[in-house]
Amino acid sequence: xxxxxxxxxxxxxxxxxxxxxxxxxxxxxxxxxxxxxxxxxxxxxxxxxxxxxxxxxxxxxxxxxxxxxxxxxxxxxxxxxxxxxxxxxxxxxxxxxxxxxxxxxxxxxxx
Amino acid sequence: xxxxxxxxxxxxxxxxxxxxxxxxxxxxxxxxxxxxxxxxxxxxxxxxxxxxxxxxxxxxxxxxxxxxxxxxxxxxxxxxxxxxxxxxxxxxxxxxxxxxxxxxxxxxxxxxxxxxxxxxxxxxxxxxxxxxxxxxxxxxx
Ligand SMILES: Nc1ncnc2c1ncn2[C@@H]1O[C@H](COP(=O)(O)OP(=O)(O)OP(=O)(O)O)[C@@H](O)[C@H]1O
Ligand SMILES: [Mg+2]
Numbered sequence: 001x002x003x004x005x006x007x008x009x010x011x012x013x014x015x016x017x018x019x020x021x022x023x024x025x026x027x028x029x030x031x032x033x034x035x036x037x038x039x040x041x042x043x044x045x046x047x048x049x050x051x052x053x054x055x056x057x058x059x060x061x062x063x064x065x066x067x068x069x070x071x072x073x074x075x076x077x078x079x080x081x082x083x084x085x086x087x088x089x090x091x092x093x094x095x096x097x098x099x100x101x102x103x104x105x106x107x108x109x110x111x
Numbered sequence: 112x113x114x115x116x117x118x119x120x121x122x123x124x125x126x127x128x129x130x131x132x133x134x135x136x137x138x139x140x141x142x143x144x145x146x147x148x149x150x151x152x153x154x155x156x157x158x159x160x161x162x163x164x165x166x167x168x169x170x171x172x173x174x175x176x177x178x179x180x181x182x183x184x185x186x187x188x189x190x191x192x193x194x195x196x197x198x199x200x201x202x203x204x205x206x207x208x209x210x211x212x213x214x215x216x217x218x219x220x221x222x223x224x225x226x227x228x229x230x231x232x233x234x235x236x237x238x239x240x241x242x243x244x245x246x247x248x249x250x251x252x
Pocket of ligand 2: 035156159160214217218219
């Protein structure tokens, strides 16, 4: 599944300028506790979280995240967006809950 | 190559500068991505701990041809019972830290899992020193 597909399925708002068009996500991971994400999320995953602060960029970079999906319309901090643009990370936001996002992506075939 | 960093306490926002710098250097050296992840996650966990549990400290990273050795030293409150602190789920993180997504009590467990050698020395009231060693080419030795 491409990041573009993810955006369309969720009708999500991409808040970063990082190019992504045909970049793939290979799995999904739901988590708001950063150490759990660092321990368990796979490379190039779609990381689903309610955290919108700058530390998600450090974590996203460390795990080579595919994209970060911030749910429940939580706001992504400006410094997080800026840092994400520098680090080539894609962040999108949606009003759906983490559960709904996981269900929608799973129904569309994401592992 | 030796890299030195001063880490400020309470700086949740800039925490991670040292580990991301080391990560970039290793990437330039074309080290395998899984190895880079091991080093940078272990180091980031230790770096964050210095910020949220102590009041910052100093980090020295030594990048050698076949291994990376990182020493993270703080003069914070120290760890009373290291064995207990190592247990997955044990955390004394503040409410503020928890709101930012820290405090799962998984940091030391991740360090243990990702480091080839992990050494922790701590004295209550004096501080904590964490040493992480990761081999760059594990299949060869
Ligand atoms: N540098 C340190 N100085 C003082 N106490 C520490 C330090 N590092 C860890 N600890 C103690 O060990 C506990 C466990 O650390 P660990 O990193 O495993 O979990 P955490 O930091 O609380 O949560 P997480 O890492 O999952 O966000 C901490 O809650 C704290 O009590
Ligand atoms: Mg920790």
